[in-house]
Amino acid sequence: MRRSSLVIVMIVALLxxxxxxxxxxxxxxxxxxxxxxxxFERAGAPITPKQAECFIGVVVDGIGVDRLNEDGxxxxxxxxxxxxxxxxxxxxxxxxxxxxxxxxxCFGLDRLLLVPALRQAFGAALPERDAACxxxxxxxxxxxxxxVANGILxxxxxxxLATAIQExxxxxxxxxxxxxxxxxxxxxxx
Numbered sequence: 001m002r003r004s005s006l007v008i009v010m011i012v013a014l015l016x017x018x019x020x021x022x023x024x025x026x027x028x029x030x031x032x033x034x035x036x037x038x039x040f041e042r043a044g045a046p047i048t049p050k051q052a053e054c055f056i057g058v059v060v061d062g063i064g065v066d067r068l069n070e071d072g073x074x075x076x077x078x079x080x081x082x083x084x085x086x087x088x089x090x091x092x093x094x095x096x097x098x099x100x101x102x103x104x105x106c107f108g109l110d111r112l113l114l115v116p117a118l119r120q121a122f123g124a125a126l127p128e129r130d131a132a133c134x135x136x137x138x139x140x141x142x143x144x145x146x147x148v149a150n151g152i153l154x155x156x157x158x159x160x161l162a163t164a165i166q167e168x169x170x171x172x173x174x175x176x177x178x179x180x181x182x183x184x185x186x187x188x189x190x
Contacts, residue, residue: 026069032060035075047107054106062097094155101149109148110135117161122183130178137172138165 036056037049045052060068060078068078100106114135119126126134138144147164150157159167173180 027065027075029057029060029065031075032065032068032078033057035079036060039079047112051107055101058100058106059097062093062100064093067093098146098149098155101152104139108139109145110139113148114138114144114165117165125183130176130182133176134169134172134178137175138168141168144168 033053033056036059037053040049040052040056047055101109111132115128115131118131118134119128122131139148141164143159144161144164147159147161149155151161170180173183
């Protein structure tokens with residue numbers, strides 16, 4: 001009896017070892033997030049590990065662990081995808097992920113992306129506080145937020161971030177009480 005128990009334990013261990021590292025239902029959320037976090041740590045993104053883990057979790061949840069497992073996607077494959085949208089084919093999943101990204105729960109889109117983009121576009125003519133004000137105004141716009149999220153996720157279609165910002169800059173400049181000429185390096189600033 002003892003020998004047959006040992007054989008059963010060895011067979012179970014062997015099957016578990018050949019199973020690809022997932023549990024009985026496939027890989028877990030933690031496995032996908034963990035693999036992507038290891039890739040994040042190698043890549044050196046401009047966000048903190050906590051922000052990255054939040055964002056990666058949002059993407060995994062948006063796609064769905066069940067979907068990833070059904071499609072045979074390993075955590076390593078998920079982590080090495082060029083863009084998260086590689087696995088977001090379902091329109092509803094894309095909407096959920098974009099909504100979560102633009103909610104700002106993981107990181108502030110204005111400070112992380114828009115301030116640097118505005119400073120790059122306008123150079124020294126745009127002081128940090130003015131860039132922060134413009135970014136805060138722009139990130140409130142649904143089109144800008146969707147363009148930011150689509151850019152992060154690698155989703156094509158819809159306006160580019162540059163186009164969305166151009167179309168809404170006039171309103172943002174007014175809301176921040178800035179002199180439009182100051183953005184071009186002329187005038188006396190806001």
